[in-house]
Amino acid sequence: MRWESYPQDSYLSDINIFGLIYPFITKYCIFTIRNHHPIMLSITKEFRFEAAHRISNHGGDCKNLHGHSYILYVTVSAEEPDEQDMLIDFKLLKSIVKEQVLNHFDHVLILKRNKPNEALQALTDQKICWFEHEPTVERMLLFIRDALIHALPTTVQLYKLKLYETASSFGEWENKP
Ligand SMILES: [Zn+2]
Secondary structure: OHHHHHHHHHHHHHHHHHHHHHHHHHHHHHHHHHHHOOOOEEEEEEEEEEEEEOOOOOOOHHHOOEEEEEEEEEEEEEOOOOOOOOOOOHHHHHHHHHHHHHHHHOOEEEEEOOHHHHHHHHOOOOOEEEEOOOOOHHHHHHHHHHHHHOOOOOOOEEEEEEEEEEOOEEEEEEOOO
């Protein structure tokens, strides 16, 4: 009888322990999934603008005035759609990006504020967007992030930006928790 009862008792004991800790395991898993993957939905809109710039500290051709046809992808996210079953109306997103970004960049000359560029400004009546840094795709992404992050409705968050400077060169910013 000893060889029959011992394994059965042990088996029942294991089940009881598992039954006790199961609710805690389940709650921990749900908590972990929610906190590691808080963003469930995102939408993206594409924008295009033309701008000229120069990278004044560049050792090569980029120090010369030249232009780019920029393509910008703006992605916003939220866990759930709103009462209209969307994260944000594309039309509203378009108007925010136009006001906060395109109005600064489209058909303008983007320059770092320094002496050579200020001398350049004196020779032209061009509309200039002054930067505190060289207007690289990286710095432009940070400008766009700062311009958009507080302009969006609180129901969504700025999740990702992708900025193409040429067909094969782009930079990205992503809101990593
Ligand atoms: Zn360039």
